[in-house]
Amino acid sequence: MNFEKLIQERFACKAFTDEIIKKEDLDFILESGRLSPSSCGFEPWRFVVVSKKDNENLSKICFNQENVATASHNIIILARMDLQAKDEYIKKQIARFCPPDDAKFEEILNAYTYETNTLNPEQLYAYAKANCYLALMQMSLAAMSRGIDTCMIGGFEKDKVDSFLELSYPFETAVILSLGFRKEAPKYSKKRLSIEEVVCYY
Numbered sequence: 403m404n405f406e407k408l409i410q411e412r413f414a415c416k417a418f419t420d421e422i423i424k425k426e427d428l429d430f431i432l433e434s435g436r437l438s439p440s441s442c443g444f445e446p447w448r449f450v451v452v453s454k455k456d457n458e459n460l461s462k463i464c465f466n467q468e469n470v471a472t473a474s475h476n477i478i479i480l481a482r483m484d485l486q487a488k489d490e491y492i493k494k495q496i497a498r499f500c501p502p503d504d505a506k507f508e509e510i511l512n513a514y515t516y517e518t519n520t521l522n523p524e525q526l527y528a529y530a531k532a533n534c535y536l537a538l539m540q541m542s543l544a545a546m547s548r549g550i551d552t553c554m555i556g557g558f559e560k561d562k563v564d565s566f567l568e569l570s571y572p573f574e575t576a577v578i579l580s581l582g583f584r585k586e587a588p589k590y591s592k593k594r595l596s597i598e599e600v601v602c603y604y
């Protein structure tokens with residue numbers, strides 16, 4: 403599917419058929435998530451794949467949304483919170499391009515975490531979540547490129563989804579992507595502001 407068609411075709415799918423996504427397609431979608439860009443290359447995410455047998459329980463804590471209940475798979479994107487200079491995870495990320503015994507390591511570590519070091523937990527969550535949305539979008543478009551529909555799900559009870567997955571620090575639920583095959587065509591054509599309303603040239 404060419405990119406112009408793909409961005410027209412993708413829509414927030416409200417209900418899916420019983421068809422299950424092939425393993426190779428699911429792997430491609432997850433790989434697209436893995437390759438998503440992130441601020442400072444921190445990759446502050448993890449992707450939890452929930453299969454159909456758990457849809458009903460998951461949907462209950464997502465306001466009974468039908469897309470969650472009928473999806474072939476739901477991918478729960480977790481935000482990670484250990485993004486400061488003191489955190490082993492970030493030291494490992496930086497060590498990928500600057501060995502820890504290099505004289506510049508501390509300087510680079512502090513430069514990369516300049517922003518995150520100042521953030522409180524609530525702000526760290528917002529920072530990580532913004533990055534998770536990039537993976538969300540990339541996986542949604544990757545899915546559409548293989549004829550697989552999606553719906554991004556921000557409507558969920560976060561504490562209950564965290565408990566459902568038995569999460570502990572450093573992970574918290576950021577957003578969910580429901581995936582499958584559309585049960586029916588979109589009810590509405592795309593509703594968007596006009597190009598004049600959203601673009602200006604400085």
Ligand SMILES: Cc1cc2nc3c(=O)[nH]c(=O)nc-3n(C[C@H](O)[C@H](O)[C@H](O)COP(=O)(O)O)c2cc1C
Nearest residue numbers: 412413414416467469553554555556557558577592
């Ligand atoms: C962060 C985010 C959260 C969303 N949460 C939900 C949701 O919980 N349930 C739902 O049906 N759609 C959800 N949507 C889909 C939007 O409502 C939809 O993308 C928007 O209305 C534009 O429609 P379109 O995607 O069909 O073009 C969400 C979208 C985003 C980006």
